[in-house]
Amino acid sequence: MSKYHPLSEAEAIEIARSIVEVFPTGEELVSREIGDGNLNLVFHITQPATGRSLIVKQALPYVKIIGDSWPLSLDRARIEGEALIKQGELAPGLVPVVYRSDADMALTIMEDLSDHVIMRKGLIEGGVYPDFAEHLAEFLSRTLFFTSDLGMNQQDKKVQLGRFINPDLCKITEDFVLNFPYFDAESNNIEPHLRDAAESVWHDEELLLEAAKLREKFLTQAQALLHGDLHTGSIFVTPASTKVIDPEFAYYGPIGFDIGATVANLLLNFAGQEHWSPDEAGRRDRRAYLIHTITELWTRFERKFRALWDEHGVDKRLSVRGYQDDYMKRLLQDTIGFAGAKALRRIYGLAQVADIATIPDRDARERAQRLALDIARNLIVSNRSATSIEDLVRIAETAAGYRS
C-alpha cells in the first residue's frame, strides 16, 4: 500500500531532521509552507539557533490551482529529483544541491536558496543581473547538448528518454500552452477588455497554423532532456549567481522550447514595463536591458553549443558541411516560435504572470497585454523565416514603437 500523503508541517520537520549533513545538531526546527506555484507544496525548514535551513518540496496528486478534478502523477517528483541531479552533474553550481529524494512520498529535499530572489520578482522590482545570460547559456548549452544525440551515446539516450516519459506534465503544456489559448476554452481567463484580442487569435489562420506546427514539434521531437518549464519563476538569481529550480516538466523534447520559455518571460516583463517603469525614459532603458539580456543569452548559448559540438560531438555525421549551421538555424527558429507560444498563453490563459497580471491600473495592464500579444503573435507567425536573433529584437522593438 502506498505511504503517500500530503505532509503536515510537523512531518516536514521530522523528515528535515534526518538530513544530518544540514542539521547535525538537535536544536529546534521551524517550518513554513511557502509554495507559491501552481502545483506543489514547498516547506522552508529553518533552525533558528544555528541559522541552517533546507527546502522540502512535495508534489500533490492534482493541479493545485485547479483542484482534484485535474489529477497529476506523483512520478513527477522522481523526474524532478533525477533531472536536478543530472543538471547538477552537467552544469555544476547552476541548480540547488539535492540532499535526498523520495519517490514514494513525492519529495525533493534540497538546498535553501532564500539568499537569492525569484527572477520574475527581481525583474519586476527593477533588478539587474549582469551574469545571468552567461550562466543560463552555460546551463542550457551543457544540459541540452550532453543529453542529445549530438553529445551522448545514442543507445543510452534512448534508455534515458524512457526514464523521462512525463505524460501528465507534458499534457499540461500541450493543453494550457499549445491548445487552449487558440480557441474559446473554458479554462481561459480573459479579461472583458481583452476579449476582442483573444477572438482575433482564434480567427487568425496564419497564427493557428504555426501554433499547430509548434505543438506537433513539442509532441514529437525528442531532441534533448529539457527542463520543460524554464520561465523566470523557475530561476533564482543574485547579481552574481543563477540557480535553476523546478524541473518537474522535464522530458525529451525540442531544445528551442527551453530557450524560448526564458525569452518569452523576459518579453512579458518587457511588455509589463508599461507599468513598472516610472516614465518613458526609464521604460526605454529597462527594455534595452531586457533586449540585451535576450540577445546575450542566445548569442552565448549559440557560441557554447557550437563549441561543444566541435569538441564533444559523438557522431561522424556531425562534421558534414553545413549541418551545424542548419541545426543552429532551426534551434533559433524553434526558440522564436516557442517564445511566442509561451508568451501568448500567459496573457489570457489560466496561469498568468505577475509581470502583467498584477499591474493595478486597468489601462496600463491592457496596454501591456496588447503589446505582449502583438509580440507573441509576430514571433509565432515569423518563426520559420528567422535567420538571426535580430529578427526577434525587431519584432519586440517595433511592437513597442521604437522602430517603424
Ligand SMILES: Nc1ncnc2c1ncn2[C@@H]1O[C@H](COP(=O)(O)OP(=O)(O)O)[C@@H](O)[C@H]1O
Ligand atoms: N530551493 C529553494 N530554495 C528556496 N525557496 C524555494 C526553493 N524551491 C522553491 N522555493 C520557493 O517555492 C516556490 C515554489 O517552488 P517551485 O519549485 O517553483 O514550485 P511549483 O512547482 O509548485 O511551481 C518558489 O517560487 C520559491 O519561492
Ligand SMILES: CSC[C@H]1O[C@H](OP(=O)(O)O)[C@H](O)[C@@H]1O
Ligand atoms: C495548469 S498548470 C499551469 C502552469 O503551472 C506551471 O508553472 P509552475 O509550476 O512553475 O507554477 C506550468 O508553467 C504550467 O503550465
